[in-house]
Amino acid sequence: QKEVEQNSGPLSVPEGAIASLNCTYSDRGSQSFFWYRQYSGKSPELIMFIYSNGDKEDGRFTAQLNKASQYVSLLIRDSQPSDSATYLCAVTASKLTFGTGTRLQVTL
Amino acid sequence: DAGVIQSPRHEVTEMGQEVTLRCKPISGHDYLFWYRQTMMRGLELLIYFNNNVPIDDSGMPEDRFSAKMPNASFSTLKIQPSEPRDSAVYFCASSLPDKKLFFGSGTQLSVL
Numbered sequence: 001q002k003e004v005e006q007n008s009g010p011l012s013v014p015e016g017a018i019a020s021l022n023c024t025y026s027d028r029g030s031q032s033f034f035w036y037r038q039y040s041g042k043s044p045e046l047i048m049f050i051y052s053n054g055d056k057e058d059g060r061f062t063a064q065l066n067k068a069s070q071y072v073s074l075l076i077r078d079s080q081p082s083d084s085a086t087y088l089c090a091v092t093a094s095k096l097t098f099g100t101g102t103r104l105q106v107t108l
Numbered sequence: 109d110a111g112v113i114q115s116p117r118h119e120v121t122e123m124g125q126e127v128t129l130r131c132k133p134i135s136g137h138d139y140l141f142w143y144r145q146t147m148m149r150g151l152e153l154l155i156y157f158n159n160n161v162p163i164d165d166s167g168m169p170e171d172r173f174s175a176k177m178p179n180a181s182f183s184t185l186k187i188q189p190s191e192p193r194d195s196a197v198y199f200c201a202s203s204l205p206d207k208k209l210f211f212g213s214g215t216q217l218s219v220l
Binding site (some may be wrong): 032042043046058089096101 | 149
């Protein structure tokens with residue numbers, strides 16, 4: 001079992017819709033959870049982080065964490081074509097481990 | 109702040125040659141990470157340093173890879189000898205203890 005798992009996609013959503021990206025992790029001792037956005041040919045950029053169960057909102061982005069079920073998700077409201085990118089989930093236990101990412105395509 | 113600075117941006121070399129990648133972290137960051145990214149394996153942690161000391165190098169593929177951090181503002185990742193399977197994008201990142209990583213622009217390595 002991979003330490004951090006994501007569906008590779010592509011996930012296609014129409015402009016203005018909500019995009020839902022999911023991530024599961026295997027280490028119950030994980031304490032910090034991050035979402036990075038990576039545009040094609042660019043480096044990853046941190047967009048959200050969450051440490052405790054529940055929701056955390058920042059503008060159009062909401063991170064959700066459920067430690068009992070070992071999943072973390074990212075919701076993007078009012079999706080825009082500029083949101084088209086690969087979204088990487090990262091989890092910290094003994095070290096920071098990345099998932100392989102979900103490619104999001106926002107269509108006009 | 110200029111962010112994390114990596115050089116070179118692109119490196120094309122022949123199998124068997126030595127390759128050295130360089131990184132300057134953000135000033136004040138005490139963690140430095142080297143990652144490798146490929147389509148097949150995603151982002152893989154190779155090694156990370158805390159206060160210039162290597163903490164976890166379990167991700168270094170084999171003895172051909174070595175990394176150093178002689179001071180707080182400079183790190184190198186060296187591959188000797190290089191092989192075609194080493195072709196990837198190599199990222200350096202730095203952070204404070206909160207592990208919110210700031211990535212450099214990466215080095216695209218092609219080993220022919």
